[in-house]
Amino acid sequence: MSWFQRKAKGINTPTELKREAPDGLWHQCSECKQVMHTREHKNNAYTCLHCNYHDKIGSEAYFKILFDEGEYQELDSEMRSADPLEFVDTKAYPERIVTTEKKSGLKDAVRTAHGNMHGKKITISCMDFGFIGGSMGSVVGEKIARGMDHALKTKTPFLMISKSGGARMMEAGYSLMQMAKTSAKIAQLDEAKVPYISLMTDPTTGGVTASFAMLGDFNISEPGALIGFAGPRIIKETIGKDLPKGFQTAEFVQDHGFLDFIVDRKDLKDKLASLLNMIKK
Amino acid sequence: MRTLLEFEKPIAELEAKLEDMKKLASENNVDVSSAVRNLTNSIEELRKETFTNLTRWQRVQLSRHPDRPYSLDYIQMMCEEFHEIHGDRNVGDDPAIVGGFGNIDGQTVMIIGQQKGRKTKERQYRNFGMPNPEGYRKALRLMHMAEKFDIPVVTLIDTPGAFPGLEAEERGQGEAIARNIKEMMTLKVPVICVVIGEGASGGALGIGIGDRVLMMENSWYSVISPENCSTILWRSWDFKEQAADALKLTAEDMKGFGLVDGIIPEPRGGAHLDFEKAGETLKKTILSEIKTLAKQKPSDRIDARIDKFCSMGVVVE
Numbered sequence: 037m038s039w040f041q042r043k044a045k046g047i048n049t050p051t052e053l054k055r056e057a058p059d060g061l062w063h064q065c066s067e068c069k070q071v072m073h074t075r076e077h078k079n080n081a082y083t084c085l086h087c088n089y090h091d092k093i094g095s096e097a098y099f100k101i102l103f104d105e106g107e108y109q110e111l112d113s114e115m116r117s118a119d120p121l122e123f124v125d126t127k128a129y130p131e132r133i134v135t136t137e138k139k140s141g142l143k144d145a146v147r148t149a150h151g152n153m154h155g156k157k158i159t160i161s162c163m164d165f166g167f168i169g170g171s172m173g174s175v176v177g178e179k180i181a182r183g184m185d186h187a188l189k190t191k192t193p194f195l196m197i198s199k200s201g202g203a204r205m206m207e208a209g210y211s212l213m214q215m216a217k218t219s220a221k222i223a224q225l226d227e228a229k230v231p232y233i234s235l236m237t238d239p240t241t242g243g244v245t246a247s248f249a250m251l252g253d254f255n256i257s258e259p260g261a262l263i264g265f266a267g268p269r270i271i272k273e274t275i276g277k278d279l280p281k282g283f284q285t286a287e288f289v290q291d292h293g294f295l296d297f298i299v300d301r302k303d304l305k306d307k308l309a310s311l312l313n314m315i316k317k
Numbered sequence: 318m319r320t321l322l323e324f325e326k327p328i329a330e331l332e333a334k335l336e337d338m339k340k341l342a343s344e345n346n347v348d349v350s351s352a353v354r355n356l357t358n359s360i361e362e363l364r365k366e367t368f369t370n371l372t373r374w375q376r377v378q379l380s381r382h383p384d385r386p387y388s389l390d391y392i393q394m395m396c397e398e399f400h401e402i403h404g405d406r407n408v409g410d411d412p413a414i415v416g417g418f419g420n421i422d423g424q425t426v427m428i429i430g431q432q433k434g435r436k437t438k439e440r441q442y443r444n445f446g447m448p449n450p451e452g453y454r455k456a457l458r459l460m461h462m463a464e465k466f467d468i469p470v471v472t473l474i475d476t477p478g479a480f481p482g483l484e485a486e487e488r489g490q491g492e493a494i495a496r497n498i499k500e501m502m503t504l505k506v507p508v509i510c511v512v513i514g515e516g517a518s519g520g521a522l523g524i525g526i527g528d529r530v531l532m533m534e535n536s537w538y539s540v541i542s543p544e545n546c547s548t549i550l551w552r553s554w555d556f557k558e559q560a561a562d563a564l565k566l567t568a569e570d571m572k573g574f575g576l577v578d579g580i581i582p583e584p585r586g587g588a589h590l591d592f593e594k595a596g597e598t599l600k601k602t603i604l605s606e607i608k609t610l611a612k613q614k615p616s617d618r619i620d621a622r623i624d625k626f627c628s629m630g631v632v633v634e
Contacts, residue, residue, distance in 0.1 A: 112634075120574065120631040121565050125550035174630035181627060203518070203540045205550060208564040209576045212540040213629040215522055219498040220623045227503075243540070245491030246479075246519040251499055265491035265519070266481030274481050284486060294489045 065089050081301040090258045090301055092238060095147040095162035098197055102160060102305050108151035111159075112182055116143050117175050123206040132168065132206070140166040144175040145200065148183035150192075154309035156316075159187045162197040165239075170200035172244055173207040177214025180248065184221040184232075193231040193312050198249040201267075202242020215247035222251045231312060235304075236263050236286070236295075254296045254311070257286035258304075263295075320383045324367055324375055328586070331360045368585055371535075373561040373570075377543060379535040380514045384589040386596065387446075388415060388430025388473040391513065394596030395421050395603070396428070402459060404451075408488060411452030413444045413480070414524070416459045418468070421600055424607060427463035429456045429524060430473030433514075446515070447480035450493035453523045457497050460504055469507040469607050472524040477542060479520030494523035501526035502626070503619055507610035509603055511581065512536040512568075513588075528622050529606050532568035533599075534583040538576075539566035576629060 063077040064070070067089035077084070081101050082091040100106040116133070123129040137143065145167040150159040161183040163170045180196065187194035203211040225232050234252030236245075238261035245265050249255075257263060264271075264284040272279055282288050289295045299307050321329050335356045342349040371379070379385070392399050396419035403410040416429035431448060434440035456472070463470050479490055501508060501524075510527035516538030532538055541549075543561040548554055565571075568580040581602050588595035610618060 114634060116633045118631040118633045121563070123563050125556075125560075125563060174632050178630050178632050205541055205546055205564075207631075208539045208541075208566065209571055209574060210630055212518060212522060212538075213576055213626060215495075215519060216498055216502075216526055216626040217629060219495065220502045220626050223499050223502045223623065243519050246494040246523070247498060248495070250489070250492040250495040264486050265479065265494070266486065270481045271483060271486065275483055279483070283483070292487050292489065294492050 066091070081304070083301050088259060088300065090238065090260060092165060092199070094142075094164045094166060095197075098162045099147075099149055099151075099160065101301070102153055102158075102195075102308075103149070103151040104153065104155065108149035108160075111148040111150065111186060112179050113147070114143065115175050115179060117173055117207070119206075120174070120210055121206070121208055123208070125206075129206040136167055140164065142167045144179070145170045145172065145204075146176045146179050148179050148186075150186060150190075153305060156309065156312065157190060157192040158195060158312075159183050159190070159192060160195045160197065163199040163244075165199045165201075168204060170198075170244075171202065171204035171211075172200060172214050173204035173211050174214065176200075176204075177211075177217045180218050181221045184218075184225060187230050187232075188221075188224060188228050191228070191230060193233065194225065195233045195235065195308065196248055196252070197235045197237060198240045198244050199237045200240060200242070200244040202244055212243065215243050218248040219251060222248060231315060233308060233312075236261060238262050241265065241267055250294065252296075255294065257289070257295050257298050258301055259286060259298055261286040263289045322375075322378050322382065324371075325586070328360060328364055328367065331356065331363065335360065364586055368587075372558070373537075373565070373567050374543065374558040376535050376567045377515075377537050377561055379587045379589075380537050382587060382589045383435070385514060386588050386592050387435070388428075388432045388475060388513065390592060391473060391596055391599055392419055392428055392430065394592060395419070395600040397421075399428070402462075403455070405454035405458060407454060408451045411444075411449050411455060412442055413446055413448040413476075414452035414456055416456060422604060424604060425468050426603070426607070427459055427468050427470045428473065429459055429470065430513075431476040431521075431524070433475060444480055446476045447478055448476065448520065448523070449480050449482070449485050450488040450490050453479075453493040453497050456524050457500055460501065460508075464504055464506050467506060469509070469610070470504065470527075471603055472508070472510045472527065474510060474512040474516050474521045474525055474538075475514035475536075476517055476520045477515050478517040479523065491519075494519045497523045498526055502623055505615040505619070507607055507613075507618060508622070509606050509610075511599065511603075512538045512577075513599075515542075517542050526622070526626070528610050528618055529579065530577045531579045531581055531602065531606075532571060532577050533581050533588060533595075534568055535587050536568055537561075537566040538568075538571050539564045 063074045065084040068087035070086040148161040161180045233254045236257045399419040401417040415432045419428045433446035434443040508527035510530045512532040543557040546560040547556040571577045584591035584594045
């Protein structure tokens with residue numbers, strides 16, 4: 037018998053939590069585990085200096101990266117979800133919204149803003165995965181549609197940054213019809229010859245892929261992003277086989293002809309500005 | 318051999334009893350007319366009671382009834398002639414979507430429909446009505462052809478979803494659906510879409526943009542099937558009935574929300590009990606809608622179509 041006995045269970049941190057270093061001076065890449073200065077990582081558009089891994093970031097970070105001096109005017113910033121179906125699963129939908137608002141500090145899964153990019157006007161809608169998986173309900177559809185309206189009115193390019201698990205179940209039929217609404221707006225952008233760039237980031241799936249995300253004049257992505265219609269788990273269950281390595285990555289989607297190019301986030305602003313400059317009238 | 322859903326069984330039992338009674342009476346030459354009348358009345362009562370109080374889940378079950386008419390059944394019932402056209406002129410032909418020129422009472426239409434199979438082999442051949450990208454691309458090709466010849470488009474929606482397969486992803490399932498949604502918005506000819514059975518999510522919407530979007534009385538249309546919704550939100554398959562209620566996916570619900578334009582009534586007990594009547598109602602509806610829509614200028618029709626879809630959604634500001 038030992039002299040001492042541990043009363044509480046030993047410290048047992050699961051490996052995946054260990055790499056979550058506190059916000060501070062150092063950033064550890066979640067892919068290659070190398071350590072770099074937090075400021076360096078941020079200045080590199082939140083991508084790893086060693087392995088080029090693209091960290092998942094939200095709308096605020098994208099706006100700061102893309103708009104000159106990080107300055108922008110937000111549109112429809114107060115728009116929030118209603119509960120037209122009075123949807124209840126294990127939790128009531130409005131409760132879910134409130135919890136998510138508190139946790140994320142966001143009003144819904146997309147934000148729209150306009151400002152300058154290398155001195156040229158642009159409107160950007162950017163999704164936030166932190167809000168119910170970046171799911172698309174009425175607010176997401178409406179804010180994107182109005183963002184496109186702004187681009188139509190000002191005859192300036194529109195950039196959509198997608199990051200979503202797909203349509204939001206809690207608004208059921210309404211969510212589905214947001215696919216139609218956004219696609220209708222894109223038809224109007226076509227007609228008005230307004231450039232539309234669709235940037236698909238990790239992950240872009242479901243009803244978002246099957247509507248506005250795949251309808252860009254330019255469909256582009258960041259390295260390694262997961263892009264697909266059905267999620268990998270569902271496909272695996274359907275075919276009863278393991279999926280090939282690299283399946284549904286941006287590189288895979290480009291190889292199959294559905295992406296125009298893949299661009300490193302740190303080069304995104306320069307590349308888009310240059311491209312838009314070429315096609316402007 | 319008829320397939321019976323749980324709530325159809327009590328009615329079927331009474332019907333069998335009635336048949337027995339009639340048979341017995343004719344064999345023994347007895348007058349049972351008053352008993353027959355009573356029983357017929359109670360059958361009618363029971364049917365009325367059952368089918369005016371259907372739960373949402375029961376509607377879903379009816380929409381999937383194995384005896385329910387499928388796209389090709391309706392095409393056969395409505396058209397004097399039908400020329401099926403295959404292939405997307407790119408990869409192949411998808412048997413889960415059929416399409417071609419048909420003739421309804423002298424009116425030529427382009428009919429495109431998702432097709433399920435009835436027997437095991439045919440079910441597999443039709444991939445259970447789950448289209449691949451080439452199905453959606455074939456549909457779009459046919460719609461553009463209809464546009465060229467100024468012929469109205471009719472789509473019949475009946476799918477448990479676009480196929481979630483490996484090759485479907487490789488060939489751009491998302492892109493195919495997205496493109497159809499966008500291009501259907503600006504088709505110059507009248508477009509009428511009818512959900513005849515299951516309207517599951519993007520797979521349905523991929524042929525579902527029209528000047529009129531209608532639902533048969535016992536069909537459903539939503540962003541996800543009740544089973545999948547149950548699996549994701551309740552983490553179990555067992556809550557499909559609650560999920561169906563939560564999704565509010567019936568024709569009545571969707572019409573109430575203004576997300577579809579109308580409901581096409583079915584014979585009492587469901588379209589599978591009277592193909593002819595169901596086909597006749599559908600045919601009349603399509604013809605009258607075409608007549609109305611044909612009066613509009615193409616550009617007005619397109620504007621109205623786009624405005625309709627753009628007004629869908631409820632937000633708080």
